[in-house]
Amino acid sequence: xxRSLGDLLVFVGKRVLQLIPVLIGVVILTFFFTHxxxxxxxxxxxxxxxxxxxxxxxxxxxxxxxTQFFQYVSNLLHGNLGASISGVQVYSAxxxxxxxxxxxxxxxxxxxxxxxxxxxxxxxxxxxxxxxHLVRIFYLSGWATPTYLGxxxxxxxxxxWLGLPTHGEYSTLVxxxxxxxHMSVIDAIxxxxxxxxxxxxxxxxxxxxxxxxxxxxxxxxxxxASMLEVLPLDYVxxxxxxxxxxxxxxxxxxxxxxxxxxxTVLGITAGGLLxxxxxxxxxxxxxxxxxxxxxxxxxxxxxxxxxxxxxVVIVFAIAVVVANLIADILYGILDPRVxxx
Amino acid sequence: MVAVPSAPPPRRAESPLRVFWRVLxxxxxxxxxxxxxxxxxxxALVVVVAPHLIVPYGAQQQTGPYNAPPSWKHxxxxxxxxxxxxxxxxxxxxxxxxxxxxxxxxxxxxxxGLGLVAGFYDTPGTAAGVGSVSVMRLTDIxxxxxxxxxxxxxxxxxxxxxxxxxxxxxxxxxxxYVRLVRGEVLAVKHLPYVMASRAAGVREGRILLRHVxxxxxxxxxxxxxxxxxxxxxxxxxxGFIGVASKYPxxxxxxxxxxxxxxxxxSINVYPWLVLAPGAAIFVTVFAFSLLGDGLRDxxxxxxxxxxxxxxxxxxxxxxxxxxxxxxxxxxxxxxxxATAVGAVDARSAS
Numbered sequence: 301x302x303r304s305l306g307d308l309l310v311f312v313g314k315r316v317l318q319l320i321p322v323l324i325g326v327v328i329l330t331f332f333f334t335h336x337x338x339x340x341x342x343x344x345x346x347x348x349x350x351x352x353x354x355x356x357x358x359x360x361x362x363x364x365x366x367t368q369f370f371q372y373v374s375n376l377l378h379g380n381l382g383a384s385i386s387g388v389q390v391y392s393a394x395x396x397x398x399x400x401x402x403x404x405x406x407x408x409x410x411x412x413x414x415x416x417x418x419x420x421x422x423x424x425x426x427x428x429x430x431x432x433h434l435v436r437i438f439y440l441s442g443w444a445t446p447t448y449l450g451x452x453x454x455x456x457x458x459x460x461w462l463g464l465p466t467h468g469e470y471s472t473l474v475x476x477x478x479x480x481x482h483m484s485v486i487d488a489i490x491x492x493x494x495x496x497x498x499x500x501x502x503x504x505x506x507x508x509x510x511x512x513x514x515x516x517x518x519x520x521x522x523x524x525a526s527m528l529e530v531l532p533l534d535y536v537x538x539x540x541x542x543x544x545x546x547x548x549x550x551x552x553x554x555x556x557x558x559x560x561x562x563x564t565v566l567g568i569t570a571g572g573l574l575x576x577x578x579x580x581x582x583x584x585x586x587x588x589x590x591x592x593x594x595x596x597x598x599x600x601x602x603x604x605x606x607x608x609x610x611x612v613v614i615v616f617a618i619a620v621v622v623a624n625l626i627a628d629i630l631y632g633i634l635d636p637r638v639x640x641x
Numbered sequence: 642m643v644a645v646p647s648a649p650p651p652r653r654a655e656s657p658l659r660v661f662w663r664v665l666x667x668x669x670x671x672x673x674x675x676x677x678x679x680x681x682x683x684x685a686l687v688v689v690v691a692p693h694l695i696v697p698y699g700a701q702q703q704t705g706p707y708n709a710p711p712s713w714k715h716x717x718x719x720x721x722x723x724x725x726x727x728x729x730x731x732x733x734x735x736x737x738x739x740x741x742x743x744x745x746x747x748x749x750x751x752x753x754g755l756g757l758v759a760g761f762y763d764t765p766g767t768a769a770g771v772g773s774v775s776v777m778r779l780t781d782i783x784x785x786x787x788x789x790x791x792x793x794x795x796x797x798x799x800x801x802x803x804x805x806x807x808x809x810x811x812x813x814x815x816x817x818y819v820r821l822v823r824g825e826v827l828a829v830k831h832l833p834y835v836m837a838s839r840a841a842g843v844r845e846g847r848i849l850l851r852h853v854x855x856x857x858x859x860x861x862x863x864x865x866x867x868x869x870x871x872x873x874x875x876x877x878x879x880g881f882i883g884v885a886s887k888y889p890x891x892x893x894x895x896x897x898x899x900x901x902x903x904x905x906x907s908i909n910v911y912p913w914l915v916l917a918p919g920a921a922i923f924v925t926v927f928a929f930s931l932l933g934d935g936l937r938d939x940x941x942x943x944x945x946x947x948x949x950x951x952x953x954x955x956x957x958x959x960x961x962x963x964x965x966x967x968x969x970x971x972x973x974x975x976x977x978x979a980t981a982v983g984a985v986d987a988r989s990a991s
Contacts, residue, residue: 325782336798344800433670440934444926446874448881449919456908575787597793599882613794617785
């Protein structure tokens with residue numbers, strides 16, 4: 301058993317190295333699946349484009365797929381992700397949109413932790429009784445709600461009812477302070493602008509709540525299962541026998557051990573949260589990468605953007621891989637049984 | 642050599658149906674989910690076989706009033722084209738339900754088959770071992786994609802249409818079954834009963850298909866139940882984004898209906914248009930989730946113990962409790978603590 305700082309570096313380094321083949325695979329698979337139909341590709345993606353654009357497009361995609369692939373990889377390595385049909389660079393668009401999505405996802409994660417985990421504890425506490433059933437109904441409702449339905453209901457009914465805004469990041473289009481991080485709440489805090497901080501949080505609540513509600517099941521379910529595993533253990537029993545209050549026993553002693561698994565599972569929810577942003581950001585007009593994905597894929601009546609769509613798939617996959625990496629490392633640190641070498 | 646545990650007292654074997662019933666009865670929510678699933682499936686059958694019994698109007702049939710609110714004649718109202726929304730929702734049920742079952746089913750066959758083989762024949766250094774590792778690496782790569790987003794891109798590449806969306810979702814869906822089944826196979830294949838049959842001279846293929854497969858089936862079927870709902874949500878999300886099928890059309894589909902009614906901006910004025918197909922999706926997915934989630938609780942080694950305590954009067958076989966592995970998939974790229982069941986948990990509905 302070795303758990304020194306040097307071992308931790310080895311532990312992290314190994315996992316980072318393991319990512320390289322996965323990332324290469326992600327690029328290959330994305331490229332392959334988006335180029336399945338080379339003949340119809342231009343018509344499929346740019347149905348309403350002008351003659352010149354279409355001819356240009358067909359000239360590009362009539363080359364052999366291997367040539368195209370190496371061209372794409374070479375561009376990728378130079379940081380060139382292509383451009384939309386109107387000439388907007390994909391890379392700069394994604395880089396500008398990413399922070400807003402990170403903010404939204406982190407806010408949703410925050411809600412999942414502070415609502416989902418206590419619900420899991422309640423579920424375990426009343427296991428097999430009505431408290432448990434109610435918790436289960438709640439998280440399965442989130443599971444069964446299609447993201448768009450939840451988002452639309454929140455935007456049209458719940459938002460006005462609670463007096464919460466349902467559009468964008470701030471009430472004004474551009475805030476009166478510099479946006480360093482492009483995360484609405486953090487920028488407002490940096491500018492020490494209290495009204496705008498409140499405004500930004502108000503705007504964040506609904507989309508984050510919808511995203512959290514849809515994905516809540518994983519946090520609650522995992523916590524409940526881990527708690528059920530921990531509760532019958534001797535140390536919990538002795539904590540009770542010491543005369544500690546039930547609340548203290550559950551939330552301090554038992555939950556502490558149960559949380560190790562939940563933490564890692566929260567890392568894996570990145571995929572669900574990111575997929576959810578595609579619809580949530582579109583409905584709430586949140587200027588993030590999800591909304592970019594929605595338009596790039598040609599959602600609603602927007603003009604599809606082939607290069608943008610490929611880039612978005614790759615970026616989302618990288619985000620999931622990185623989230624998994626963080627979860628894996630966190631687990632290694634939190635669980636003393638994991639050997640770092 | 643593994644020490645052979647002392648034989649448990651002989652017990653009359655319970656038929657699978659009885660076990661299923663006992664499990665359902667233990668949790669009122671699973672029972673409710675099961676009944677709901679049964680009702681939904683029967684309704685879908687009736688819609689296909691004898692639609693006039695429960696569907697008053699045909700697809701795209703103009704009924705007179707435009708945007709009428711719900712009434713006895715039109716339970717979910719009518720839309721801007723004067724179609725009866727209730728009929729349209731009902732007519733979409735067989736398609737949506739069979740899409741969910743078909744996509745999850747094909748993924749189960751592909752992924753489950755690969756997982757079975759990759760888990761069983763994984764001796765390092767042999768050709769089979771190399772194949773097994775390659776399958777798992779490929780699976781890891783696929784698991785990095787959020788299903789929805791990759792399926793959207795593939796649909797775009799293949800072209801709009803129900804079948805193309807189904808293909809696109811299946812392409813992103815099977816890896817979860819590889820991971821699940823392989824984990825289960827790894828846990829089962831070193832158990833004494835497998836070794837015993839090997840010692841008795843049973844061929845490897847036969848061990849896999851007759852002895853290992855049977856013990857792997859249970860968690861897979863439960864996960865499949867839960868998965869039908871997830872597929873449905875994903876499918877309808879793609880429909881909502883507008884690259885699945887066009888509505889209005891001869892064959893209604895819930896996601897496309899929602900997209901159409903929502904984009905026509907009618908939710909403030911005519912909320913039933915959006916809520917009816919939305920509620921249909923919700924109820925269907927909720928039913929499958931209730932059933933699957935309740936059943937899965939009993940298979941999850943963590944919650945199973947609690948279940949065993951709470952229903953101790955029924956006395957389930959003790960070996961079933963102790964034999965369940967923890968973290969069969971440790972050290973395989975993805976976060977190690979995620980057991981097979983836990984890992985697939987991560988794909989939430991989109």
